[in-house]
Structure formats: C-alpha cells, structure tokens
Amino acid sequence: MFRKVITEECRVPADIKYLGELRDFVTHVGRKYGVPERILNTLRLAIEEAGTNIIRHAYRDWEGFITLRVYIRKKDITVSLIDQGHTFDLRKVRDPDLRRYVDIGKKGGLGIFIIRKLVDAIDYRKMEEGNELRLIKRIPEMRKHLLPLPGRNLPLKLRYALFSNIVFVSILLIVTGIFSLHQKSRILRTDLEAGRALAKTLAQQSVVYLANEEIIELARMAAEFQQNQQPLMYDALIVNSADIVLGAKNVELIDEPYPVPVSASRVGKNVLRFRFNGKIEVYDINEPIVSQPGSSPIGHVHLLLDKRAIDRKIREAQFQTLRVFLVLLLVGVAGIFGLIYLIMSPLKRLVRWMKATSQGEIQEEVDFDTSDEIGEIAYAFNEITEKFRKSQENVAEQERLKKEMQVAQEIQHTLLPSRFPKIEGYEIASYYEAAREVGGDYFDFVEVDKDSMGIVVADVSGKGVPGSLIMTMIRTALRTEARGNKNAADVLARVNDFVINDMKRGMFVTVFYMILDSYNRTINYASAGHNPMILYRSRTQKSYYLNPRGFPIGLNIPDPTLFRKTIESDTIHLREGDVLIVYTDGITEAMNAQREKFGEERFLAVIRKYGHLSVGPLVERIKEEIKAFTGGEPQSDDITLVAIKEKLKAEDVLFNLRTKLLRMVAEEGLSVKEACEKLGVSTSTYYKYKKRFEKMGADGLREEVARSEVEERHIAIEDKVKILDIVRKHPEFGPKRIREELNTEAYGFTVIDEKRIYDELVKSHLNTRELREAFAKRGEKGKRMKPPGTPFLTLDGQIIFDTKSLVTLPPPVQVSEEAKEAKPSPSLPPKEPEKEEKIMEQIPEEKPEPVFTPEMEPQDSEVKEEEIFSPVPLEESSSGEEILSETPENLIEDQITNSIGLDLFEEELSGIEPGPEYVPEVVEAPELFEGAGEEGASVSLPHRDEAKIASMVREMHRRRWFEAGQWFYQQGMYAKAIEEFTKLVEDKPDAWEAYQYLGNAWYRLGQLDKALEAYQQSKSINPSNADVLENLGVIFAHRGEYRKAVWQWGEILKWHPERTDILERIRRMQKWLRERAEREK
Incomplete structure (x- = not known):
C-alpha cells in the first residue's frame, strides 16, 4: 500500500552553461529506474525552458544556484526546480495568442506555453528553502500481468x-x-x-x-x-x-x-x-x-x-x-x-x-479520538494541514519581514556617515560590516564646534525597523544636544531624556561617546553601558580599557534622574602614536564555522601587532584578521569599529596655530582683529606671542603644555592582571602590601602608588578583605580572573588564547593562623568537573556558542556561623583600606529594581510567570551570650531565668547542628550534612544559610529537584543572596529551562546592579536563545 518514492537531487550554479548538466541528470536518473525514453525527452525540453526562465528572470539581479530534484513514483515522475531568486508563478501567466504572434512576427516568448503542453501538471510554491517549480509527467502503464486477476x-x-x-x-x-x-x-x-x-x-x-x-x-x-x-x-x-x-x-x-x-x-x-x-x-x-x-x-x-x-x-x-x-x-x-x-x-x-x-x-471543527490508529492518522493529518496552513502564513510573514529588513537596511545606510571628517592632529578610520540580518550598530561623527568633533558608537538591542527607528532617534537627539556641549556625560544624559519616553519597553541602547578637542588636545568621553574603549600606547606597549560608569540608554527606571546621577565622564590626553579604538561586541563575538569566537584576546593581539601603523592600514589589518578567522561565515551581529590616532603633539598644534596667526597679519595683510577672529583667539594672544617671537624667535612660539597623563588615573590591563593575581593569592593584603608585592621580581618590579591601587580595588569591588576572599574563593573554583570585556593575559602581559587552562588554578596562599582566628573562613569543597560536563552536554546539536562557562557552577558561598548566631565584628582595615558601607553603586541599588528584569529580559521571558513577591517577616533573634565580646564580660548561668537558660540551650543545639553539618559538608559526607542542616531548619525555619548549604549538598548528590527546593527556601528568606540566585540559574540550566535561568540571573542585577559579569552572561544567553530559535525555524 505504501511505496517508497525514489528521490535524486543535484545542484548547479544558475548559469546557461550548466543547463546541460540538468538535462543529463534527469536522463541518467530516468534510465536508471526504467522511465520511458519518450517521457525523458519531454522532460529534458521542459527543464531547458524552465531553467532558462529562472536564470534570466529569477536571478536577474544576483547570482545563485538551482536545485533539481527528481521524484519517481509508480504512475508519474516529478521534476522540482528550486531557486532563491525573485518569485515568479508560471501558473498566473496566460497562454499567448498564437495568431497574433504570427501576425506581428514575434519570436520567442513561448517558453511557458511549451512547458504547459509538455507536462501534465505544474505546481509552484514559496517555501523556506526558496521558490519551487514542480513539473509532473504521468508514466503510462507498461507492465502486463501474466494472470489478469480481477482482485487487482x-x-x-x-x-x-x-x-x-x-x-x-x-x-x-x-x-x-x-x-x-x-x-x-x-x-x-x-x-x-x-x-x-x-x-x-x-x-x-x-x-x-x-x-x-x-x-x-x-x-x-x-x-x-x-x-x-x-x-x-x-x-x-x-x-x-x-x-x-x-x-x-x-x-x-x-x-x-x-x-x-x-x-x-x-x-x-x-x-x-x-x-x-x-x-x-x-x-x-x-x-x-x-x-x-x-x-x-x-x-x-x-x-x-x-x-x-x-x-x-x-x-x-x-x-x-x-x-x-x-x-x-x-x-x-x-x-x-x-x-x-x-x-x-x-x-x-x-x-x-x-x-x-x-x-x-470542511467548515466545522472535528473532535479526534486518538485512542486508535485511525484517530491518530486523522489527528496527524489535521496537524499536517494546520502546519501547512501556518507555514504558508509564515512564508507570507517572512516576505513581510524581508521587506521590513530591506527598509531597515535603507534606513541604516542612510544614517551611517558617508565620509570622514578631518580634524587637525588626529587620524580617523572606521570599519562597518552589516550582519546577515539588519543589526543595531550605529556610528556617527558630530560637529560640536569649529575645534571639536564628537564620535559616537552605539548598539541598539532591537533589530529590523524598530531598531532602525531607535537609531534614528538617537542620531537626531545626539546631533541636537551635542552642539556646543563638551561634556560627554551631559550629552548622553540629555539624549536619554530625549528618547526614554518613546522607546519600546524591553529595548535599550549602549552608547560610547567621545569629544575630540583639537585645540586643547583633550578627549572627553562617557559610556552608557557600552564596551570599553581601548587605548593602546605603542611607546610603552601598554593597553588601557577605559569605561566610565553608566548604564544603557532607554531603561525604564522609577527615578528618571538616576541616569544623570550615575553616568560619569573622563578626560584624557593622548601622546603621539597613541591609538584609540571604540567598537561593538560584533567584533569579539564574530564566529567561525566551528562556533569559536574571535574574542578579546585575538582583538588585542591584532592591535598590538599593527598598532604602529596609521589607522587606515590598522583598520584594514583588523578587518583581514576577522575575515581570515571567520572564513567568510555570515555573522549574526553587526561589526563596527572606529579608530583614532594622535599624529601631532599638542605643542606642535599650538605652534602651527601661532605661526599661522603671525603670518596672517605679517604676510597676508589682515588686521590683528580679523586674524584673531578667523582663528578664534583673542587679540591679547597675538600680542603675547608676537612679543615672544621678536625676543626668542620661533622657539618663543613653542611652549610645553601641562597635561595629566593617562597613567596617573588609570591602570593598564597588563598591570591589572598582576593586581588580581596578588589578590587571589593574598586576599589579606591591603593596598600597601599589594604595592610592595608588585615591586618584586615576580611582578617585574612594577611601581604603582597606593592610591591608584586602592581606586582600582574600589572599581573592581575588591576594596574589603571579605570581597577579596570571596574573589579568591571563586578563583580557586576556576572563576574568570579578569574584568569583563578584557582579554586573558599572563603576568608578563602575554595573551592567553586557550582559556581552558584557566579552569584549574593553583590554590591561594594560606592565610596565617592569626588571621584565621580573627575571621574564620571554612573552605568548601571545589566543584566537581563532571557537573560542568553535564551542563555542556545540554547544548544542542550543531555546536552552538558555549553559553555555559566554568564559573556557572553552583557557588559554595562561605557562610560563617557568626552570621547566624551573633553579630560579626568588623575587621581592622589594612593600610590605605576602608570598609565602604555605602558606595555609589549602593546608592542606585534601590532605584534599578525591576527595570533590568522587566526591560532587558521581557522579550525572552514573556512565557515565564514569576513567583509571588516576597514579603519579609521581621524576626527578633535572641542574643546568645549577653555581653560576650566585651572586655571583662562573663557568663553567669545561675542568675538567669529559666527562659534565658532554655534559649541558650536551644542556641547551643543550633550551633552544634550548624558546625556538624558544616564539617560533614567539608569532608564530602553530604548525606550526613543534610541530616544536621535539616535538624537546624526544622528548629529555626528562617536559617537561610542552612537552606543554602542544603541546596549545595543536594546538588552534590545529584538531587536537582531537592536542591532547587532548598535554594528557593533560602531565596524566600533572603532574596538578595547573589550566590543562591546564581545557583538557581545553574539548576534551571541543568534542567534545560534556559529562560528561567536567565530570569534568576536577572534577579541578581535587581539587587546587585554592579555585577557586569552577570549582565554579560545574560546577553550571551539571550543571543544563544535567539540563534537556537532561528535554527529551529
């Protein structure tokens, strides 16, 4: 009843000279399976006419390929021609008036008419694969039965x-x-x-x-x-x-x-x-x-x-x-x-x-009983019919999207600058490559005044027409607000105020904006959540990743003034030969056929290798390296880069200006006032330097310009690596000890003053010993030992391309016994490698971008027993170190609430229903030993009442359960640890630390459901615990519920907006989810 359909296929370029291959292929297949020669002759002629039409009309504007498929059934043979050119349905063409053709002597134009006469049926359809033309020819009955059975x-x-x-x-x-x-x-x-x-x-x-x-x-x-x-x-x-x-x-x-x-x-x-x-x-x-x-x-x-x-x-x-x-x-x-x-x-x-x-x-609905095979067949056919109907709708929708993309491309090309402005003393070059789909990258050059120019590089979260419209709004707002304003942070704040009410919820824009002042030779810059700007100083071969504080434009935040309060700008002076590069993440996330990223490491390697060149050749080399790495693979994100190079020192620019001013008066005959107005200087400047010229000659026009060096305020990435390595090995070191350790042979006798080290620790959120110990603990488990968006480097500044070796790091140096007694820090067992492999196995079938990294293992946070049973006294700060109770990041923590969770992830998480909001319950915990820790204090049990004694005994039991569970956990006896922590939570239901330990223990035993339940209990008591939220995300990732994982990580940003590593992880996950959805389509 069911016979296998014979299928053969070939693919050739859409060119007239390849039509013979199509004809020969049909002949070969037909003879192979016994199709009559008369039928093959007919099909060869039909393919000749149809192929010619496809080449001349479907591919009239571009080159392409023709796919030929042959289907041989018992009663017919079908030839399918598939192309990706312009759509043209042969069925809608009317038959020609042959008599009229004869009267007017017209030649040609009968191809479609011939095809209709040669074949028995024609079908044309628009599919995801392309346009398909089917030519069907019936095969006459050839075999005669020896026994003419009536039952046939x-x-x-x-x-x-x-x-x-x-x-x-x-x-x-x-x-x-x-x-x-x-x-x-x-x-x-x-x-x-x-x-x-x-x-x-x-x-x-x-x-x-x-x-x-x-x-x-x-x-x-x-x-x-x-x-x-x-x-x-x-x-x-x-x-x-x-x-x-x-x-x-x-x-x-x-x-x-x-x-x-x-x-x-x-x-x-x-x-x-x-x-x-x-x-x-x-x-x-x-x-x-x-x-x-x-x-x-x-x-x-x-x-x-x-x-x-x-x-x-x-x-x-x-x-x-x-x-x-x-x-x-x-x-x-x-x-x-x-x-x-x-x-x-x-x-x-x-x-x-x-x-x-x-x-x-059929107009009415049919209820199918799928309890038997007939019902299953009917249900399956109904599903096929429904899917076919939807596929036709999808084809129409894709056509609409295609047109929308074309409109977006036209808008985008209109917005991008067509020529580069010239500004004295600087070389500027750019590189832009559009993705296979319309991306959201945008760059522009804006005139601020006659001596200053603004350069902007932006990345819009949306694609298509909405993203292009956002780009248009940003461009309009920026050009309006940039005129005469030399404060980059203020310009971006004004742009945010301009567009915030018109941006769709869930969309945002990251922007890097700099202002080049050719007269004062300064560069003022600000970043709205964008990639850092790279400053490469070829004289010292040092690299600086400059990225002032600020979050993306367009986020709906309850406090509308928060963007202006938080965004910062900075000003630098360049030296001759310095190179500035502003880029979008399309460069570092460019992929090859093996789904490997270009990465920050390769990007910095190219800059170091060709940084001595002018910006034009430098940009060309970067472009060539990216092309060589990707192998021509289409990219899913735009690639944008703007490079600036200092070609004149500030002294030389001012010398040329003063020389020109004197010449305009002395040689061109202009008055002093006219010359000064033309060059934009005061008349006093003219008389000042004329006097110096008459007295000192040309040397009098040259003055040393006082400037602040980049090194005075920023630390090169090569030196940051050394600082982070010291912090990992010696978390107890303060800025003073770090400075002394840097100035040793192991770290190349690097000299950095304490204040700059302390400022860097504050920026990296490592300014307290507790933060540094947590950082060292993450490094012990294979955490990434570098700031987000920067490359992996060795201590001597060499780039590490194989980051897999960073998963297993040497353990940090042990803290002294006195330090341990001052602040106990029980060490938890490291993560198990097989757990990481299980996460990696959940990534699908085409080797997509590695979404999970070794850092995405459930975190064994260091829970101190003092946090449960008694207040923790503050440790004495090291030299030059203070414990910051309130940083600028803490000031905005309450303001960013649900903005990230609702805006940044709304598109990806529309199908997930969040749980009920947590309403904390105020519980007064009884003090354990009154007066404990005070000098001369003692414990006198006989004088306490029975309630106090019972409370003390109860707290002693709790302490014993916690200590026993902690010890069992450290020894790897997770079942025993679970018993002890279970006793504790039964007696003290609000012990969120115990629930966190329970979650860790259940995870180690492979009981993900129980681990999830324990983490959720801990979260309900302490919703701001970043470790628990991160572990919940990893659990959901283990289970393949990637959207819920993103939701949990978004909760971390609600409480800890400074966690840029989480933001980067979420963006990678969002991108991977979109790519997976595209592949499934």
Whole structure:
C-alpha cells in the first residue's frame, strides 16, 4: 500500500552553461529506474525552458544556484526546480495568442506555453528553502500481468476481506485435517483397549473349562461374549495350546485349527489385522490363558473386532467434525467481513474527510479520538494541514519581514556617515560590516564646534525597523544636544531624556561617546553601558580599557534622574602614536564555522601587532584578521569599529596655530582683529606671542603644555592582571602590601602608588578583605580572573588564547593562623568537573556558542556561623583600606529594581510567570551570650531565668547542628550534612544559610529537584543572596529551562546592579536563545 518514492537531487550554479548538466541528470536518473525514453525527452525540453526562465528572470539581479530534484513514483515522475531568486508563478501567466504572434512576427516568448503542453501538471510554491517549480509527467502503464486477476482493482475493503478469508479457511482446513487424523487414531486405540479388557475377562473365566476341555461351556461362553458386544465384536474364539478351536459362536469352527492367514499385519502388541475366512476384515486380539501366574499358557482367547464397526464410528466422528468445520467457516467468514467493514469504515470516512479538507470544504471543527490508529492518522493529518496552513502564513510573514529588513537596511545606510571628517592632529578610520540580518550598530561623527568633533558608537538591542527607528532617534537627539556641549556625560544624559519616553519597553541602547578637542588636545568621553574603549600606547606597549560608569540608554527606571546621577565622564590626553579604538561586541563575538569566537584576546593581539601603523592600514589589518578567522561565515551581529590616532603633539598644534596667526597679519595683510577672529583667539594672544617671537624667535612660539597623563588615573590591563593575581593569592593584603608585592621580581618590579591601587580595588569591588576572599574563593573554583570585556593575559602581559587552562588554578596562599582566628573562613569543597560536563552536554546539536562557562557552577558561598548566631565584628582595615558601607553603586541599588528584569529580559521571558513577591517577616533573634565580646564580660548561668537558660540551650543545639553539618559538608559526607542542616531548619525555619548549604549538598548528590527546593527556601528568606540566585540559574540550566535561568540571573542585577559579569552572561544567553530559535525555524 505504501511505496517508497525514489528521490535524486543535484545542484548547479544558475548559469546557461550548466543547463546541460540538468538535462543529463534527469536522463541518467530516468534510465536508471526504467522511465520511458519518450517521457525523458519531454522532460529534458521542459527543464531547458524552465531553467532558462529562472536564470534570466529569477536571478536577474544576483547570482545563485538551482536545485533539481527528481521524484519517481509508480504512475508519474516529478521534476522540482528550486531557486532563491525573485518569485515568479508560471501558473498566473496566460497562454499567448498564437495568431497574433504570427501576425506581428514575434519570436520567442513561448517558453511557458511549451512547458504547459509538455507536462501534465505544474505546481509552484514559496517555501523556506526558496521558490519551487514542480513539473509532473504521468508514466503510462507498461507492465502486463501474466494472470489478469480481477482482485487487482477491487476496493481495499473487499481485498482485505478476501485475503483474510483465504488465510482463515486455509488455517481451518489444516486444523480440521489434523484433528480428523488424531480422531481416527483415538477411536481405534479406544476400541482396541476395550477389546483387550474383554479378552482378559474371557481368559480368566475360561481357565477351568479349558483345563477340563468342556467344549460346550466354552462355546456358550464365547457366544455370550459375542452377543453382548455386538456390533463391535465379530466373534470370540477360545483355542487350546495346539491352536485348536474349543469355543466359538460359530460351531463350525470347533475342533478346527485357528485360521490365521499369512497376509495378516500386526497393528499392535498381540493385535493382528486380516480378513477372517477371506470375508470380513477384523482386528484379532490375542490373550493367553494361564492356570497359574507364571505358568505356561494352556490356551488363547482370540477376540475378533469388526473393522466395519470401528470404521463406522470414525466416519460418524469425522462427519460431526465436518459439521463443526462448516459452522466455524460460516461464522468466521461472516465475522471477517463484518470486522473488515468495522475497521475500514472509519478509514473510508477518514479518506472522505481528508479529500474534503484538502479541497477546503470542511467548515466545522472535528473532535479526534486518538485512542486508535485511525484517530491518530486523522489527528496527524489535521496537524499536517494546520502546519501547512501556518507555514504558508509564515512564508507570507517572512516576505513581510524581508521587506521590513530591506527598509531597515535603507534606513541604516542612510544614517551611517558617508565620509570622514578631518580634524587637525588626529587620524580617523572606521570599519562597518552589516550582519546577515539588519543589526543595531550605529556610528556617527558630530560637529560640536569649529575645534571639536564628537564620535559616537552605539548598539541598539532591537533589530529590523524598530531598531532602525531607535537609531534614528538617537542620531537626531545626539546631533541636537551635542552642539556646543563638551561634556560627554551631559550629552548622553540629555539624549536619554530625549528618547526614554518613546522607546519600546524591553529595548535599550549602549552608547560610547567621545569629544575630540583639537585645540586643547583633550578627549572627553562617557559610556552608557557600552564596551570599553581601548587605548593602546605603542611607546610603552601598554593597553588601557577605559569605561566610565553608566548604564544603557532607554531603561525604564522609577527615578528618571538616576541616569544623570550615575553616568560619569573622563578626560584624557593622548601622546603621539597613541591609538584609540571604540567598537561593538560584533567584533569579539564574530564566529567561525566551528562556533569559536574571535574574542578579546585575538582583538588585542591584532592591535598590538599593527598598532604602529596609521589607522587606515590598522583598520584594514583588523578587518583581514576577522575575515581570515571567520572564513567568510555570515555573522549574526553587526561589526563596527572606529579608530583614532594622535599624529601631532599638542605643542606642535599650538605652534602651527601661532605661526599661522603671525603670518596672517605679517604676510597676508589682515588686521590683528580679523586674524584673531578667523582663528578664534583673542587679540591679547597675538600680542603675547608676537612679543615672544621678536625676543626668542620661533622657539618663543613653542611652549610645553601641562597635561595629566593617562597613567596617573588609570591602570593598564597588563598591570591589572598582576593586581588580581596578588589578590587571589593574598586576599589579606591591603593596598600597601599589594604595592610592595608588585615591586618584586615576580611582578617585574612594577611601581604603582597606593592610591591608584586602592581606586582600582574600589572599581573592581575588591576594596574589603571579605570581597577579596570571596574573589579568591571563586578563583580557586576556576572563576574568570579578569574584568569583563578584557582579554586573558599572563603576568608578563602575554595573551592567553586557550582559556581552558584557566579552569584549574593553583590554590591561594594560606592565610596565617592569626588571621584565621580573627575571621574564620571554612573552605568548601571545589566543584566537581563532571557537573560542568553535564551542563555542556545540554547544548544542542550543531555546536552552538558555549553559553555555559566554568564559573556557572553552583557557588559554595562561605557562610560563617557568626552570621547566624551573633553579630560579626568588623575587621581592622589594612593600610590605605576602608570598609565602604555605602558606595555609589549602593546608592542606585534601590532605584534599578525591576527595570533590568522587566526591560532587558521581557522579550525572552514573556512565557515565564514569576513567583509571588516576597514579603519579609521581621524576626527578633535572641542574643546568645549577653555581653560576650566585651572586655571583662562573663557568663553567669545561675542568675538567669529559666527562659534565658532554655534559649541558650536551644542556641547551643543550633550551633552544634550548624558546625556538624558544616564539617560533614567539608569532608564530602553530604548525606550526613543534610541530616544536621535539616535538624537546624526544622528548629529555626528562617536559617537561610542552612537552606543554602542544603541546596549545595543536594546538588552534590545529584538531587536537582531537592536542591532547587532548598535554594528557593533560602531565596524566600533572603532574596538578595547573589550566590543562591546564581545557583538557581545553574539548576534551571541543568534542567534545560534556559529562560528561567536567565530570569534568576536577572534577579541578581535587581539587587546587585554592579555585577557586569552577570549582565554579560545574560546577553550571551539571550543571543544563544535567539540563534537556537532561528535554527529551529
């Protein structure tokens, strides 16, 4: 019923010279499977005409390929031509007026008409793969059947019934035949056994008479036996040891020898079959007659069973079997016909319904019963029909999106600058490459005043027309607000105020904006959540990643002034040969065919290698390196880069300006006022430098410009690596000790003052010992030891391209015993590598971008028992170090609340329902030992009341449970740890630290559901615990619930907006989810 369709395929470039390959391919396939030559000739001509139309019309604006598929069925052959060019439906073309063509002498234009005449059916459809033209040609019946069976054209129902009945009758005949044979054997065996029993009885009764040779009694006894067993028994004979008959019904046989013919055949033991006296066929049962057991027989009994009587019994039994056979035959045949009807009737109704559905005649809804195969088929067909209908809608939607993308591309190309402005003392070059889809990258050059120019690089979160409209708004706002404003942070704040109310919820823009002042030779810059700007100083071969504080434009935040309060700007002076690079993440996230990223490491390596070149060749080298790495693979994000290089020192620019001013007055004849106005300087400046020129000559026009060096306020990434390495190894070191450690041979005798080190620790949120210890603990587990958005470097500044080696780091230096006593810090077991592998295994089938990194392992935060049972005293700060209770980041923590969670993730998390908001319950914990920690304080139990004593005992139990559970956990005895922490939470339900330990322990045991429940309990008590929120995200990632994982990580930003590493992880996850959704389409 179901036959496999033969399918062959080839693909050639859309060029006239490849049409011969298409024709040859169809010929080869057709001959291979026995298609008549006449049909192949027709198809070759049709393919010639159709291929020519595709090449000339579908690919008139670009080059492409033609895919040819051949489908061979029993009754037809279908040729499918697929292209990705312009859509053109042949079915909508009318047949030409041939008479008119003859009258006007027109040549050509008959290709479609010829195709219609050559083939039997034409189909055209728009699919995701492209435009498909199907040419169908029927194959005439070629094979002749040797036996013209009438059943070949019978309905399926009747064919199934006939086949089933033939099988049923055959089986019934075989069973009946076997049963009849067994029945015959059984009847014969039964009668012979009965005869033996009678022969034994007769032999026992005739012993005395035979011994005395009483012939009359023996004859009477034989006659009675025969009379009682008629018609089975033909006769009973009693013979003596000499085989002389002494007793018989037929007296004529008495005193005669027993007549056993030579032709007698043995049937069984003591049983012969022969014709008695040549007349009646009998079975002779021979039974010896003995006077005493064990003695020789004195004679024999011969019972002659009539074979006719036995055969009569067998015939009666067989006749009865035949009647049963006929009844079963009639019932079976009728049952089969009825069953086939019952089975096939729903199928027949299904066929009618499918035909009506395919013709669009079904208007009412149908409820399918999928409890049987027919219902499943109907349901599957309905799903296929629905999916096909939706696919057609999707095709239309894709056409709409394609047009929308074209509009967005036109808008984007209009917005991008067509030429580069010239500004004295700087070289500027850019590189922009659009993604396969319209991205959201934007860069522009804005005139601030006659001496200053603004450069902006932005990345819009949305794509398509909405993203392009946002770019238009940003461009308009920036050009409006930038005029005359040399404060980059204020410009971005004004732009945010301009666009915030018009941006769609969930969209945002990251912007990096700098202002180049050619007169004062300064660069003022600000960042709204964008990638850092890279400053490469070729003179010292140091790299600076500059990124002032600020979050993206367009986030809906309850406090509208928060953006202005938090965004910062900075000003730097460049030296000759310095290179500034502003870019978007499309560069570092560019991928090759193996889904490997270009990365910050390769990017910095290219800058270091070619940083000595002018910006034009430098940008070309960067472009070539990216192209070589990606291998021409289409990218999912735009690539944008702007490079600036200082080519003149500030002293040289001012010298040229002063020289020009003096020449304009002395040589060009301009008045002092006119020359000063033209150059934008005061007249006092002219007289000042004229006097210096007359006194000192040309040297008087040159002055050393006082400037602040970048090194005074910023630390190079090469030196940051060294600081982070010291923090990892010695978390107890403060800025002073770090400065001393840097100035050692191990760190190249690096000299950095304490204030800059402390400022860097504050920026990195490592300004307290507790933060540094947590950082060192993360490093012990393979956490990334670098700021987000920067490359991995060795201590000597070499770039590490293979970051896998960073997963296992050497343990930090042990803290002294005094430090341990001052602040206990129990170490938790490191993560298990196989857990990381399980996370990596959940990433799908085409080796997508690695979303999970070693840092995404559930965190074993260092929970101190003092945090549960008593206040933790603040440690003494090291030299130059203070414990900041309130940083600028803390000031904005309450303001960013749900903005990130609702705006940044609304698009990805629209299908997830968040849980109920947590309402904290205020619980007053009893003090453990009153006065403990005070000088001279003592504990006096007898003077406390019973309630205080009971409270103390209870707290002692809690402490013991916590310490025991903590010890068991550290020893890897997770089941025991769970027992202790369970006791603690049963007695103290608000012990969120114990719930966190329970979650860690259950995770180590592989019980993800229980770990999830424990983490959620901890979160409900302490919703701001970043470790718990991060672990919840990892649990959901383990379970494949990636959207919920993103939601949990978004909660971290709600409480800890400074966690840029979490923001980066979320953005990678969002990108991966979008790419996976595109692949599934």
